[in-house]
Amino acid sequence: MDTKYNLVFGHKTPDTDSVCAAIALAELKNKLKEPSKAYTLGEINKETAFVLKYFNVKVPEILDNVKIQIKDLDFERVKPFRKDRSVHFAYFHMNENRLRTLPIVDEENYLVGIITMKDIAMSLINTDQQYLRTSYDNIIETLLGKSTLKFDDIIEGNILVASFEGETLKKSEVMNKDSIVIVGDRYDVIKYAIEIKVKLIIITGDLEVPQDLIELARLNKVNIITTAYHTYYTAKNISLAKYVDDIMKKNDIMLFSEEDYLNDCKEDIEQSKHSKFPILSKDKKYAGMLSRNNIINPKRKKVILVDHNEMNQSADGIEEAEILEVIDHHKIGDIKTSVP
Numbered sequence: 001m002d003t004k005y006n007l008v009f010g011h012k013t014p015d016t017d018s019v020c021a022a023i024a025l026a027e028l029k030n031k032l033k034e035p036s037k038a039y040t041l042g043e044i045n046k047e048t049a050f051v052l053k054y055f056n057v058k059v060p061e062i063l064d065n066v067k068i069q070i071k072d073l074d075f076e077r078v079k080p081f082r083k084d085r086s087v088h089f090a091y092f093h094m095n096e097n098r099l100r101t102l103p104i105v106d107e108e109n110y111l112v113g114i115i116t117m118k119d120i121a122m123s124l125i126n127t128d129q130q131y132l133r134t135s136y137d138n139i140i141e142t143l144l145g146k147s148t149l150k151f152d153d154i155i156e157g158n159i160l161v162a163s164f165e166g167e168t169l170k171k172s173e174v175m176n177k178d179s180i181v182i183v184g185d186r187y188d189v190i191k192y193a194i195e196i197k198v199k200l201i202i203i204t205g206d207l208e209v210p211q212d213l214i215e216l217a218r219l220n221k222v223n224i225i226t227t228a229y230h231t232y233y234t235a236k237n238i239s240l241a242k243y244v245d246d247i248m249k250k251n252d253i254m255l256f257s258e259e260d261y262l263n264d265c266k267e268d269i270e271q272s273k274h275s276k277f278p279i280l281s282k283d284k285k286y287a288g289m290l291s292r293n294n295i296i297n298p299k300r301k302k303v304i305l306v307d308h309n310e311m312n313q314s315a316d317g318i319e320e321a322e323i324l325e326v327i328d329h330h331k332i333g334d335i336k337t338s339v340p
Contacts, residue, residue: 006036006324007301009063009315011308014040016048018307023057025306025327036304039063041315066301067317070265071258073298075279075290080105081244083112086138088240091120101276103286104248111255111278111286113248123247124239130158132180134241136200139225142241143202143234148209148224149217155180157199161235162189182238184231187213194222202238204231255280258287262298263320269295 008026010018022038029036038060044052052059080103081090094102094117104113133156140147160175162183175181179198183189184205193201194217201217203209206228217224227234255278256265269277269292281287300322303315309328311318 004035006034006304007039007063007066007321008036008304008306009039009041009060010306011313012041012315014042014044014048016045016051019044019048019060020051021306021327023060025304029304063315065316066303066321068262068298068300068320069258070256070260070262070279070290072301073262073290073294075288075294077287078103078289080109080111080286081115082107083245083248084135084138084243086134086142086241087115087120087123087244087247088138088142088237090115090244091117091240101274101289102244103278103289104244105286109285111253111280113245113250114253114278115244115248119247119249123242127239127247129239132157132159132239132242133246134243136223136225138241138243139200139202139238142237143225143227143229145202145225145227148203148214148226149222151221151223152199155200155223159235159238161231162186162193180238182231182234191216194220197222199223200225202227202234204229204234253278256290258282261317262295266295 006029008022008029010022019040022040026036026038040060040062042062044059049059078099081093083104083106090102093099100116102115103111104115106112133154136150136153136155139145139155157178157180160179160181162175162181175193175196175198177197177199179193180200180202181189181193181198182202182204183193184203185207187210190201190203190209190213194213197220200223203224203226206226209224209226214224254268254272254274257280259282269290275292277290279287279290300320302324303318303321304325304327305314305323306327307329308314309326
């Protein structure tokens with residue numbers, strides 16, 4: 001059902017005059033530039049089927065009810081994030097757009113989780129800040145870095161801030177091929193890191209890497225990134241390069257479908273400790289985010305009734321609809337329009 005249209009329908013147990021009246025009025029409204037669509041409130045009988053076939057008129061769709069659905073609400077079309085984006089990028093996007101909750105989707109736009117500012121804060125407190133698994137590009141983005149050498153799309157290893165001399169590091173053996181080394185102008189350390197083929201070297205202070213070291217790193221296939229940030233800032237912020245997939249909430253997410261009825265969801269929304277809820281489309285893909293404010297003044301379906309004027313003859317949920325017109329030839333019933 002397209003909620004952009006006025007819904008025109010007759011009474012339950014449709015007969016020929018109610019069905020034809022709905023079709024004719026919907027056609028007239030469309031000619032008057034008032035988008036409308038005819039429906040029936042049940043299967044048509046043989047007589048009506050014969051008449052429509054004789055005049056080559058399409059049988060209207062059956063309308064189950066006119067209750068307010070989630071898709072009728074002005075919920076927010078918050079742009080989702082891919083799960084392989086960085087926590088750093090998610091944070092700045094949320095901060096700039098004043099978002100409290102960010103939906104995370106996969107390649108086909110299916111919802112896989114949500115992330116909040118609290119999730120980001122708690123990840124910095126509770127998770128291992130020494131280990132990192134992310135993309136090379138996420139590290140570039142987080143540190144506003146420059147790519148000097150790239151051999152791997154995925155970077156995984158233990159973060160090591162090389163604050164000691166090269167000889168000290170050699171003796172301690174804390175640096176190995178799985179190390180992500182953050183270093184300044186300690187060229188002996190850089191050379192040693194290249195020789196043992198560490199996973200990644202991040203050179204701080206916007207220093208220019210000597211060409212002989214670049215050639216050695218190319219030979220050993222060692223990834224190198226340079227950044228203008230100093231060593232302390234780099235070490236403090238590199239963990240923000242991790243995937244949002246690592247910290248997002250994946251289970252027990254309160255979500256709703258566009259097809260859900262508002263009255264069925266309202267109590268859960270009002271009683272939840274959360275304020276934002278993901279919405280899924282009919283095909284189960286991410287569609288938007290619902291907030292409590294969206295349910296305060298919901299949009300009602302706009303309906304036009306023909307050949308009946310009593311509640312018990314009309315569509316289920318008629319009390320939730322905005323009745324624009326009542327066109328009947330029987331009597332004055334108990335249904336009224338909301339405005340003159």
